[in-house]
Amino acid sequence: MDFGFSVEDDAFRAEARAWLAEHTRAEQDRRTWEHTLGKAGWIGLGWPESGYGNRSAGLTRQVVWAEEYARSGAPPRSGHIGENLLAPTLLAHGTQEQKARFLPPIAAGDELWCQGYSEPNAGSDLAGVRTAAVREGACYRVTGQKIWTSLAHEADWCFVLARTETGSRRHHGLSFLLVPMDQPGRIEVRPIRQMTGTSEFNEVFFDGARARAEHLVGGEGEGWKVAMSLLGFERGVSTLAQQIGFAQELGRVVRAAAETGALADPVVRERLVRQWAELRVMRWNALRTLGSSGDAGAPSVAKLLWAGWHQRLGELAMLVRGAEAAVGPAPWAAAEPYRLDALQHLFLFSRADTLYGGSDQVQRTIIAERVLGLPREPKGVV
Template sequence: MDFTLGPDDTAFRAEARAWLDEHLVDAYAAAAGTGGPGSEHESIDVRRAWERELGRGGWIGLGWPDGDGDGDGEGDEDGDGRGDGRGDGRGDGGGYGNRRASLTQQVVWAEEYARAAAPARVGHIGENLLAPTLIAHGTPEQRRRFLPAVARGEELWCQGYSEPGAGSDLAGIRTSAVPDPARGGHRVTGQKIWTSLAREADWCFVLARTEPGSRRHHGLSFLLVPMDQPGRIEVRPIRQMSGTSEFNEVFFDGAHAEECVGGEGNGWTVAMGLLALERGVSTLVQQIGFAAELERVVRGAVTTGAVTDPVLRDSLVRQWAELKVMRWNALCTLGAVGDPGAPSVAKLLWGGWHQRLGELAVRIRGAAGAVGPYDWTPDVPYELDETQRLFLFTRSDTIYGGSDEIQRNIIAERVLGLPRESG
């Protein structure tokens, strides 16, 4: 792809920068830079309000296709920035309340969002995973029902995939669902784990076994479950060694699932399509955050004098160079829809890189990185500092979202055509 910016992209950048400067004020400005992996507990209420602010501006769902022709997904005629499908005041809004934007313009928005140090998104799962999945596999009615609410920043989503004993081996899930004759849809029973933002989410997309006696990837369905079901859904935070609890266990006890995406029994195809979407512009956004973390580590090395150590200095240069490589890889594969190796390569690159950055940050701090605050009181928990949190959280980077071993198997079998492991 040609990522040279043209006049339209330059104008789009100016518009995005002006909007952020105007709206990122007061409580939103105070929450700048909060949230994100390892810090999802920060400023939740403000960040949820910020999602609605982004929605009113039409900045959620950039590049989604037009609506399906009627209902909530239809744009209004005058494009006045409101109505059933908001434009941006120029009549060029998308069909679900979002703006039309090219891939280069989506990259521009990501860059400007990072430049402004805006709060970390709490609606990214709905925007970047659920929405593209509905666009690819959902019915027109499902798209009209769910996409406008995501675009308005009003409904948040979480992902119900991993289970105890079925994390990287997703085909081994045991959560089951049976038809609900009274209400339609399904009743879901089982347990999910490592569920980010489950306490904040309004909905969860759940991979469940709908065919009794089925095995592995057969007999699975992709279900949409409302989270507000007292007595039917219980969310238990998982305390991490970083001291935060952004992951959760979710227990379903006959919870009602309203919709099935892609048809009953086709859940594996839908689920794999969703996992292939965990790249692209969202990966570039992640890398912008990585660049900010690397900059803080470099500043720490300069402040402490650690930068004079040739070994540490070489490691810092290597981290910088590898981040540049990741960016160009992401840009080159941005339009690689259907490439089974692209998301696995991206995951291998950023997982190891981020973990090494956490290790490097602690090495630069030296002994001070291993101790708590000087005024710590026994039996009273204390907050980790930025470096400690980075180090501890990144231990999980090569595991969650698909372990390194699984990613290498995908590349070997689906890209290189090597034989599957025996046994």
């Protein structure tokens, strides 16, 4: 793909950069920031349809916005799950009524979403979900547990993959339901404290939670197809923005190496250059595959590339810091909260990179089976 930016794209970049510089304030809470973005029409640029309060933009301008956002130091997004995962899924599989009900609040930053996929015994093996949804008149009653649910403690809604056919197995009998989170006594959210001291992941327990029948997406029993379609939207333009963040982290590691004197070590220098070169290759690969609908293995290849790269960067960050990397910031007192600096957070959080979003093993299986045409992996083999 010949991917380039036009003069109009450059003008759009200047507009986006100026707006972000004017409106980004560190003290804003994340929900207020979503409203700010929505009011200016910056949510939903990648949606193929406009008219929901969003401004639609072509692929190059989506890349421009994502890159400028990453460079600006703007707050982390709380609405990206609704904007980048649920909205494209509704545009592909939802009814007109579902689009009219849910897309405008996402575009306005009024309603935040979380993803109810993984379970304690069905993480990478998504077809093993046990959460059940039983039809009772105009509603479904949802019972079960989800885990590693990002931002569930902030979300207004959750899209849930649940089993609606009693006795069904694997990918059969699953349905995709939109469930309101404000159901006291029926939904409980328990934050999961991580090594980093933060708790953006959660356990979510559904005890007879209600989902309206008209909020079933794609038809009963079609949940696997809808869920797999959604996962296809999970990687794309956002990968390029992620790489801007990676470049900023790499810059911090290089500066730390210079400050500690580790840069004098030729082995360290070689590793830093390798990290830089691999990041450039990832960008070119992302641009090459962006907008391509025929490469079934492209998302899996991208995930394998960046997950391993990011883990190695975290390890390198600790190496260049030396023994100091194992010590928290001074002065330290028992009464103070658990704190990490940026490079310590990078190292600890990146331990999970090869697991969440589909483990490395799962990505390799997808490439082997769907791209290379190798025999399917036997089920039940450890």
